[in-house]
Structures are given as C-alpha cells and as structure tokens.
Amino acid sequence: MPASPYRGSWRLAGRFWPTVRDDPADAEAISHKLSVRAGLVRQLAAGLYTVTPIGLRVIQRVEAIIREEMDRIGAQELLMPVMHPAEIWEATGRYGLSEQFRLEDRSGRKMVLGMTHEEIITWHAARELRSYRDLPQSWYQIQTKLRDEPRPKSGMLRVREFTMKDSYSFDADEEGLERSYQAHSEAYARIFDRAGLTWYRVESDVGMMGGSGAHEYMAPSSAGEDVVARTADGSYAANVELAVSKAVDPDFGEAPSAPEPFDTPGIGSIDELARFTGQHPATLAKSVVVVAESGPVLAMVRGEHQVHEKKLAHVIGPHRAAHAEEIRQWFGADPGSLGPVGVDPGTVRIVADLTLERGHYVTGANRDGVHLRGVVLGRDFQAEAVDIRTVLPGEQAPGGGGALELVPVIEIGNIFKLGTKYSDPLGARYLDEAGTERTIIMGSYGIGPARVAMAAIEQGHDDDGIIWPAGIAPFDVHIVLIGDHDSPQAEYATALWSELSDLGLQVLLDDRPGLRPGEKFVEADLLGCPLRVTVGKRTLPDGPLEVQARATREKTELPLEGAAEAIAGLWRGIAGG
C-alpha cells in the first residue's frame, strides 16, 4: 500500500498510472494524444471516457477552483439527479430533442437523462421560492450531463457523458439578474485565470437555451470547434455565429439605368464569374436557394462572402438546401445562373445581406449561361435586407477596434440571461412587496472542468509532453528518485518529499523500483508538473540538488541545506506568488 501521509502528495511505487509510448492511432487533437499518453484518461466507447487516478487530480483541482470562486460570490452547492421524469421536460417543450437520452422505467414511465438542469432546478424553485424575501438565490452543482452527440470527437473535448459545473440564479427583477450575471462574469474571470488559460469572453447566440443575452468563454486552440471574430485589442469579440463587421465596399462605378443581360457560357461559380468579367467578387452577388418550412427562399450575399446558416436560420427558421429539380422548377435555370430579378415574390421569399443595400451587382438572369449586370436592390428587385453573412478576417470591427481576426476556440464556459423562459412554464413565481404575483427572472451559467483541463493541454505542451499551468497541475513538484529503495538517495528523497509536503506543496515521488533514469525523466516530461527535482548519486552527500522548471527547462542547482524552502520559493515564483 503506497504510503501517503500528506494529503495531496503521492509516492508513485505501486500506483496505477498507465502511460503509453505511442500516440493512440485514432487521435488527432494534441490534448487527446497527450491525455491518453500521459495516462490521464482511457476510452470506453465513442464519447465515453474513464478518468484515471492521476487524471482525476487535475479535474479535481479545476473543480476546487470553481467551488472556491462560486462560493465567493455566494452561490450554494447542491446536487440534482441525472435521471428525470419526462413530464418536466415536456412542460418546457424540450422533451424529444435529438441529443436527449430517453428511457422508460419498469412501470413504463417516461424518463430522460439530463443534458442540463434548467427544468429540474426551476421545478424545485417553483415549489420552494414564494416571496421576494426568498430572493435572490444562486445555486450550483458539479454533476454529470448526458448528451447523445451526433459526433463525439477529439478525445475529452466532445463527449456524450461529462461533468459540468452549472449554476442558476433566481432574481426578482431584471436589475437583480444583471447583478447575478455580473457576479458570475467576475467569478468566471478568476476561475479561468487561476486555471492558467488564455481565454476570451465573447458575445454568443442564445441558441436552444433561449433568453435575452449570453456570453461564451473561449480558449483559443486549433482543436476548437467554434470560431471567434475579435480585434487584436479584444475590444470586440463575438462568436462568428453573430459577429458583424464593416465590409469593405469596392468601387462600384455608375449603375446602368436598368439591368443589362450578357452571356456567360459555362460559368457556374463566383470565382469563374470574377475571372470571366474581370470584376471584383464584391461586385458579384451570390444566390443560394434553400427550402424553409414556409417554402423556397433565395438568400443573397456578396461574392466574397458566405451565407452563415445560423444567421439565416434566425431569419427564416429551420431550412435545408434545395434540390436541383426544385431550383429548375422555381427559377427555370440551374445553380450558377440564378438571381433575384423577375422572381415571383409569391413563390420565392428573397433575403439579401445588408451589404447588398449599397452598390449594383452582377447576378444570374435565371437563364442558363446568362447574367445581368447593374442589378440594384430596391429598384430591380425587392428583398428583406438582413445580416446573413459570415464575417471575413481583415474586415473592420463595428466599434472601431480595428481589423477582425478569426480564431478557432474551445468553448469552456458560458453564461445566459434566461429571463422567464423556464420559470414561466414551470410556474416559478413569487409575491412582491405589494403582494403582486411575479415570475422569477433566471440566469444559467456553465463550465466544463474537463474542457478546461484539455484546453490547458492544447495551450501548454511541447514535443515531450504536457506543460501544466501551476494552478491545475496534477502535482506541484515531481521528484525523480534514481536509486533503490534502500539507497541513501531514497532516504534523502523521501525526507525531501515529506518536507515539501509539510510546506503545503503537492509532491509526487517517483520511487518506482527497477526503472531506468531515462524512463523516469521521459515520463516526468510527459506528465508535465511545474518543477522536477532529481535525486541521484550526484546529489549526495554534498549536493547540489538539481531542479528543473518544466516550462522553460531552466535548471537550478541548490545546496542541500534549506533545499525544501528554496524549492517552495521556486514554485511560488512559477505559480505567481
């Protein structure tokens, strides 16, 4: 049994720590490769992972930071079931979502596995909170969520079962919600700073949560699935799903008094059209046909832009791409020669990006191999002018903060102003001072601890392994013992381990017998604790003791006298005091 007299410190001999030499064959993301190689996680099935004892240390350190910061803003921890009666989800119209795991109990009662807990916490709030005197409240939990993801991927980054810190605020009015939202915003900043991440707070889409305002917390990483548009100074930052920008207008020149048809044989794409006409793509309009529930929609953006599906969906609702035959039927031409002029507004709804309100454009003529030039919105066709395009890097941010860059990010947390989306259908109401019944105003706030850990790996690694931020490393100090159990080095290393632990550090002592020094060094690099101390024959009897910082590889030689204090000092330097 490995002795561990100090909370948080480990002797390694006899512990389960399954490292591997090779990258797993099916891993792509760096955090996926390294989390498996460093023995932090093991896969059970697609999107299902077991966390090993040493991996759990990292997760628990993230969770400890979260608990401290949530408690600091007065949030209270509780714990709700993962399995819920379906009726509660039916009440908010969220029963039957495609990602929801559904089942029946033995008596045939419909149940669901929780993908989140808005419904459940609101159900409780509706029963327990009655008076303005009961408000405000902030409740949180760190609990398992289950989502039947269409495509689990990238190791622990996108999984079907994971733990989430989710909190919920209950306020009497909008001002109260604003305070709760602000408190969470400040707590989140401290949490992600303490976890050692580079992160952005960005405006986000309210999505399926509904509500009136939302921000996402994003860690930049090439493994990220979301994209943020931001200025270099950070004054503007938004998920591309809703990012806006000032497009650069080309020199349109004079518009002809009416659209002029011209032949464009065999031209099917904007690139080809730009080459054929010698005009800048920004003077060409792209026409995309989709089918919404109400019928066909022609969506138009400038040639250099892309239609953003989510933005479009905000305007026209759920939709799909149109089939070739449908397009023929509605427009009398094939994709490549489509345009808005002459289209019957009774059959086809036309939505045009805001950029098209300026200038005149080349569009398809709805005759194969023919385009029109000089097409003007408002004069030659009517359309709803709306924002449906994706911003491009280099375009100017709306606030004057400069040019936008597009960066891939991992979503590590989010905060939502829910308003009454859940409290209303679930009947969470209270009586105000005047005795009037009012609906409770809610917010919800999430963080994925495992994503925080994986983002830290994405942002901190080199060819040899992980470089943990001091705040969430599995250990503060990793002692590599070179020598047998009964050697003087072992005796010294064990004493040093105790001494460092007494100083409040979490220390890993690699006292595994029979391993070669090289293997221990390689695995220490893989694991990536901030400081590595080597105790070998060179150390004794007179020193020096070698300490290496994982991040910089900087080596420090310490005299044996006062070594533990000196190491603690080095650690404080790395951890930021």
Next chain:
RNA sequence: CGGGACGUGGCGCAGCUUGGUAGCGCACCUGCUUUGGGAGCAGGGGGUCGCGGGUUCAAAUCCCGCCGUCCCGACCA
C-alpha cells in the same frame, strides 16, 4: 444523417492485390549484466485475425450483411 477510412496478441503496425503453417517492434514473464534521458544478451507466455452468413478441399485474405472506432461535412448551451 451524407462522404471517407480503419478493425490482426495490451499498444503501434505488416500480411489481404495473387486463398494454403499468423508475423514484426514495443510492452509483459524468467535469468544474468546494466542504472543521470524510454538499456543489452538469452529464454518464454499471450491472438476464435470485430461479429454473422456465403463461396471454396481450404478464408485474416474473395463476396454479402451487421457492429464498432476515427476523420471531413451537416448538427451542436
């Protein structure tokens, strides 16, 4: 859900085209030597080749179906 790839000792892979004794590296076990950056020698254990069906005298290999996993896209608090 569309497209693509892969499934062979614990891990990483070869063998499949052209059917005929299941192989390599690492890991593992034993012994000796070694011990400050994934050791050397010798010996050894471990695989119904994802599952089911078919073709054949004979299937890891050919055919059909299914399952699993990964990647791209769609999707996605």
